[in-house]
Amino acid sequence: MDRRQVAVPVADLLDAPEGERARQVVMGQDVEVLGDGDGWCQVRVLAGGYVGYVWSSMLEEPEEVTHRVTARSTHIYPEADFKVRETVALSHGSRFTVLREVGRFFEAPQGFVPKVHAAPLDPPERDPVAVAARFLGTPYLWGGNSGFGIDCSGLVQAACLACGIDCPGDSGMQAEALGRAIGPGEALARNDLLFWKGHVAWVVDEATLLHANVFHMAVAFEGLHEAIARIEAQGDGSVILRKRLEILE
Template sequence: MSKCQIIRPVVDLLDQPEGARQRQLIWGEQVTVKDKQGGWAQIVAAKDGYPGYVPSAALAAAVQTTHWVSAVATHVYTRPDFKSPDLHSLSFGSQVQLLSQGERFSETPDGFIPTPHLSPLELHLKDPVAVAELFLGTPYLWGGNSRLGIDCSGLVQASLLACGLPCPGDSGPQERALGNYAPPNGGNYRRGDLLFWKGHVALVRDCETLVHANAFHMAVALEPLQPAIDRILAQGDGAVTAHKRLL
């Protein structure tokens, strides 16, 4: 087994070579490679232990990353000049190695990134809901994990990881792993609470509003809390299965 990292802005994590997307990995994410055959690598993601397959060409030997993209998205430029050609678009959470840091641009081995879009790896945000709100309007994509497209559990994971909180990749494991307190009587909603349904998860923005990536809006959207609960029940997707609070 070897340690590698993702060198594409976004890559699908498949259940088998040429198979179905289960999740996605983004630039700089660390993985353990278990096997390589026929242009495919069998890997396990370091952030959450998610297994799957990615093209071998999407990997390079792991290096020590120093910063992460804390803007919802950014560009990598050929020169420290916003008019120079852009090489890549990176999503929130991507990890990079800085060679030098300037007031406006920072140099990486792959080009120059606007310095205000970067934060040191050790810097964590404080409010998962504020992170989720960065993604408002992002298209819904089943299994998505980036600003280009994201699903409900991908949004929750990105929001919690940015705040230094471990988080599985799928809503089922999230329901089992997250929160050691369940508010009583299906009420008492507080900012940052998590509501779970079978196959879905949402963040409570305030006592009257959810923020979630959902297939009804086909985007990350704000939705009135109780009408959302009623809508999901009416469309046949069931009642809330858990209300969790992170302490």
């Protein structure tokens, strides 16, 4: 396998060279190069299996990463000092190698990352909704997968991957791959998923959803029954599937 890692904070994964954004990848994610030429690489993202095109210059030889960004976003600093000017912003899910700990920072090859915004790759988190809630207020972005912009399926994928659940990138794929169908007589519970045609939302509790949506143009909480009624009234149909994930204990 020709394995590479994403070397930039966020890279658009396009449907063709110079094409439209299909999804995004963030720093430290592993990809398999399927082909390259004219400055482009066709890649398959190892986490989720999505295939698309990125600039070859956005990839680098892989290293063994040790930690991940757990906050919605963070900064890398050139020194272990919060008062110096940051060098770059990183999204949730970005991965990096810790060289050593320096006070309140992890030192990585790229610079210094606040400890409070990161954690080791293992163990995974246990509450997808809690992870998704860190994105509250993040602007809606079609095909987005980062703390700078995200869509409904990106929010589901980010939360699942943080919890060690393999997850495809699009809502249609997620409806097929994730969890088990909830029967008509079963009550909804936290971390369940509701699927519409082209949309997906997290169940927070029996009365509340959390989703990235165009109505709010952001990640937002919304009343479950109000959201179902609103989505149907705007012509996008009713809920077509309810799924329950198997959460790692």
